[in-house]
Amino acid sequence: MPRGERPLEADGGPLLEFAGRLRKVREQAGSPTYRDLARRAHYSIATLSGAASGRQLPTLAVTLAYVRACGGDEREWELIWRRTAAACTVRTVGPDPDPDRAGDPASAPYVGLASFQQSDADSFFGRENLTSKLFEHLSKKRFLVLFGASGSGKSSVLRAGVLPKFSGTPALVLTPGPRPLEECAIQLAARAHITSGPLHAELASEPRALHRVVRQILARSPNPPDELLVIVDQFEEVFTLCRSAEERDAFVAALLHAAQTSDSRCRVVLAVRSDFYTHCTRLPTLVDALADAHVPVGPMTTDELRAAIVRPAARAGLTVEGALLAALTADAHGRPGALPLLSHALLETWHRRRGNALTLAAFQAAGGFEGALAQTAEAFHSGLNDMQQKITRRLFLRLIALGEGTEDTKRRVPRHELDDTSDTLLVFEQATRARLLTVDRDHVEITHEALIRCWPRLGGWLSEDRDQLRLHRALTEATAVWNSLERDPDSLYRGVRLAAVKDLPKEALTARERAFLDASESAERAEALRARHRVRRRRRLVAALVVLLVCAVTAAGFAVRSQRIVTAQRNHALALRAVDSSVALRTRDSSLAAQLALAAHRLEANEATRNGLLSMLPRTLDRLVHAVAVTSDGRTLATALDDGGLRLWDLTDPQHPVRLGTVAGHIDSAFTLAFSPRGNTLIAAGQDGEIRLWNVTDPHNPRLLSRARTHHTELIFSLAVSPDGHTVATASYDDTIRLWNVSDPAGPRFLNKLIGHSLNVKPVAFSPDGTTLASGSDDRTVRLWDVTDPRRAHAIAVLKGHDNFVDALAYSRDGRTLLSGSDDHTAILWDVTDPRHHRRLGRLEGHTDVITSVEFTPDGRMVVTAGEDGTVRLWAAVNRSRPVERASLTALSQGLGTVLPLSAHGTIVTLTYDHTVEIWNTDLSRARAHACAHVRVPISRAQWSRHFPGLDYRPPCTARP
Structure with a gap:
């Protein structure tokens, strides 16, 4: 029978407490013999029994091997070992050789994070x-x-x-x-x-x-x-x-x-x-x-590293333990950016020295090579109260210049840029004492950029919202310019720049920055008031000029200039009025409406006349349509009719669409449609809870292949087909998504049910590589699912940013960007290059009602959105973080349900809420070229005089032979 362990003394300090906890781990494992432990841990029986004897602290490697053999938590025990090593080091540190210099950083042989100065030449080695x-x-x-x-x-x-x-x-x-x-x-x-x-x-x-x-x-x-x-x-x-x-x-x-x-x-x-x-x-x-x-x-050689470690210590009368020297040179060798970490680790080891010896135990207690810096930073942070920790976060973020294709760098900040509160001064003092900051009379800066790489908390702060940090940095620079110009009003923010920074949290701003924003807002309000006064004055001036034009024969030069102003204002007013008239005439006289829009744009090319012209020219393709789908090449369109039938169209030339095949159906057979990637299969889901698959290889003769019950208990809102055509996802108001194997279209097979959303699931979309499925819901979130193996699909990310239901989703062709549309009247671009580490990019704001459909154009440079406000909007999205609206098309109906780009450049298809399919040309040059094709009778002189009084008769379109 094995002999029992020697009992430990009560209240024996951190070493005996460590041994007692180690023995308890062995007891919880069933008290295996040390022979069994030695076989599992690959250490000798004497080494393992000595680890729990309480006579000395075992090495970290022996401790982790002991715990691993007993089935314990190695991560937890690494922390326990470091705390014990630190406690034992503090208890065993002897008196400093020079009591007057004990604890004085100036007497340390190492400079830590700070650079060596010319005065440190005698201790600079390697x-x-x-x-x-x-x-x-x-x-x-x-x-x-x-x-x-x-x-x-x-x-x-x-x-x-x-x-x-x-x-x-x-x-x-x-x-x-x-x-x-x-x-x-x-x-x-x-x-x-x-x-x-x-x-x-x-x-x-x-x-x-x-x-x-x-x-x-x-x-x-x-x-x-x-x-x-x-x-x-x-x-x-x-x-x-x-x-x-x-x-x-x-x-x-x-x-x-x-x-x-x-x-x-x-x-x-x-x-x-x-x-x-x-x-x-x-x-x-x-x-x-x-x-x-x-x-x-380049990085220092092994000999140079030894010199940098040993020679400063020897000069100060210290010795470096061989194990410590080996560990430090192994960690630092071949790493070009490791020197500040090495110097800081040595400084922290010096603080924990035993007599005149720098030991491996003291180095490990300090946190190791990279952990020493993080441990110092965390110790500094944990010693502050909540308010001081918030000040610390704002301060350190202010001291970093964000990289543009490079690593982030430190930024030297003038003291006058920062608030001078008592808490701020205390943070300065504590961070300087920890050698994290360098503070002089005029400036503050991070002691070394190694802190940016090695302090995880700081890295987390930087990654949370870099766009907001850039806005804040620009505000800081603008504030400095404003103060340097003695608060010149011309240097204040206005318009878009002012609106962008209004969302910055007020507590993150200094008093100078808040004063700058307050002054900017006051200046903008004053300028708006002056603008209103100018408008009123201009109206009075125009009236006065009309009188002067009649009677001021002697003021010819002034009259000519006034005439130009009046003419420009008149043309502007006539163009806007003609656009309004064309909108009103679209349903009654589309020919005249198109000519008014074209003449208005020729009179004055601006945003209103451009949008008016583009809105005049949709071509009605089909009516009584319930759902639409387009093939991936944008050439074939399918429409689901209200009577349950299907109709196929060839849109290779959108100006001359060709009807292909028609399928008679039954009620509720197609609420939503989708083509397979190759375009040879059409899939529909109906209000009856079934999915149907048609073979459309010959679009003139579509053939029903199969039908299957989905077992959704509520309406199927949408469906999506994977890029390989093997998997179909259906989304339903029963809060679930169901996956189907349609590799054999004649026999769809159920694969999996995805549960995670708490309310109706609406849009679904597969990523171009087929590994990810995105779903939107009335619970205001977008969920990303790993569907590499559909039978084992699972959620990998939840995107939060919308304030209302998510109704539309679309992936970019490269799969790096996801676009979501919502009932909150906005659409959001998301970077999903790595779905697990997604981030929000730009927000599209302009619609005044629910956004029902979103898509990327085939070239990926534009985004198209449609909404219940009856408009289709086109956005330039080359810069995903700052999308810009390029055009707004207004439909005749009160809402648009679907928008789909076609293969022809600048052409889109929409489905309105009154069940009408229309084809739109969004390219302005083509719109102008084809505008007259919609004209039946040229505008008469009487009509021209009524809409363009005072202008010479210039009909934009002539009579067709």
Whole structure:
């Protein structure tokens, strides 16, 4: 019988508490023998029994092997081990060798996230080879561009490596910020003891000014040095923060001229993040200079890493445990952006040192290589109250410049941009103490961009709503401009820009930004009031001008100008009135209506006359129609008649549609229709709860293949066919979706019932690759289902954004975008490239009633929507985040149920609520060309005079022979 374990002492501290919990895990597993545990864990019996003895803390690997062998939760035990290691480290840390410096960050041999400065040269190790290479390059040439990943140590090697080697040479180190030329002027003016304003203006107009000021600075020195070393750190800020291309080009031109002129007294170094290399190649003046001036910064070798770890510690009288050195070099080797993480992990390990030894246990207690930074950031965040945590979120988001095709970067923010509340100052103090922020008298910035990559909470904040962050960033910049111009009213937001930022949460804005918005809204209200006054004044002026035109013979010049104004206003009024008249005449005299719309557009081409002309020209194809469907090539149309019959049409030439076959049906046989992808099968679902499949390979002789009960208990609203034609989805008011196998059209087979929506399911749509099914519902959501295997289909995402029922869905041809239409009068574009990580793009707002149908045009560049407000609207959607309305077509009926694009360019088919199928031409040039085809009798002179009084008789269409 095995011998029992030695009892543990009561209240023995964190180590014995850890051993007791480990023993409890073994008991819960049925108290297996240590021989059995050793066989499962692949560690010796002595190692495993020692782990639970309470005499010392086992390694993390042994602990996890012990827990795994007992069937415990490894993730939970990793956290338990780290907390215990931290507690044991605190209890065993001996007195600091120098009590006066204990806990003082200045005495630490490592700088953490901060860059090494010139004063840290004595403790900067590991980059000797690179430093020598850069020094040799600068000794021979006057221009250097240092490329490296974020965290590769560019700033440190320049400040603590290169600058000390130029000890007798004065240096100017700057970061560009949002106004690089202004920052350069301020730094140079301070050295030259001149005013920065005139220098800024001179630099903007003349690149040679920088070279002249450098010579002036050198001449002022009592012992004039030969040259000045200019280092521009974080040069990528000229792309991320600077919004003026002119200022960016002037800044680069000034630097290059100063370094390349024949009597140059300046050596210029640019430190650039490597992912901005292509941005640099877009500057023509910089491309030629890059040819023999760029030097890459790669990851440190193993020997260099050992030097960077061990030599600062040895200089401070510390030792580095061999296991810790091996772990750190293994983690950091081959990772170009790992240096700030390494330095921070070493600093946190130093805080948890045992006497004068840096140990692996202390490193693991700090959170490990990447976890140390996240642990520090989380500890800082958890130490704040709720209000301070909200301030922290807004502050850190404000300190980041969002990447456009590149990684996000840090942003240096002036102190005056931030509120100066007591909570804000406390957050500054705590974040600075944790070395997460660098705060000086005038600016605040994140200490290193590694924090953006390694703090999961910050990453989550950034990913929640990047579009809103960009709006906020633009508002911040506009506020700064407004204040710099002494609150000039002309710099305030108006119109679309003001409307876009009104939805930003007020608590996220600073007092300066709220003042800017308040001033913008006041200015817009005042401008609207002035506009109304102008309209009234203009009306009075027009009346006065009419009188003056009669009697002011001597004021000929003024009269001519007034006549032009009156003529333009008259033409505008006549054009709008003619459009209104054409709408009223559409049902009574379509020929005259078309001529009025065409003449109005020729008189004045504007949005109203364009929409009026397009709305005049629909061709009625069929009546008493209940549902429509079009083949994927847009050439064949099926209509379901109210009497239950089906009719097929050839729309290869929409101007001359050809009726193909007709099928007699029975009542309720087709409430919704869909073609198979190849167009050889037509599928219908009726109010009788059945689905029917027709073979339409010969469209002149459609043939019924099969019919099947769906067992839906309520109305079938819609159906969709998968791209391979094998699966049909039916959506019903019984809150369910049913999937059918129709690979054999003669025998449809039920596959699966999808449950998840809480109210009526309306539209369904398959993605182009057939792996995803989208469904919309009266529960105001869109659900995405993985239907790779229809028998095991399951929900993978829920899209929320509509305020009312979802009535229409459509996928783009590439499957990357989903469009949804709703009873809330809007449609939304969604990025579903990865359905599980979808995001909302643009919102289409313009309809005044329910949106009943949405579709993408075949080329994917336009979106078509139809609604119960009786309009079809076309939207340019090349930029999915900012769709723009291009046209609005008004139908005669009070509502439109369906809209379908055809193969012919600019042609669509609609089904109205009065059961009429119409063909529309949305291309304006074609509409003008074919407008007269609708005219039976040209407009008479009397009709022309009534609708266009004062204009010469110019009928837009002549009589046809």
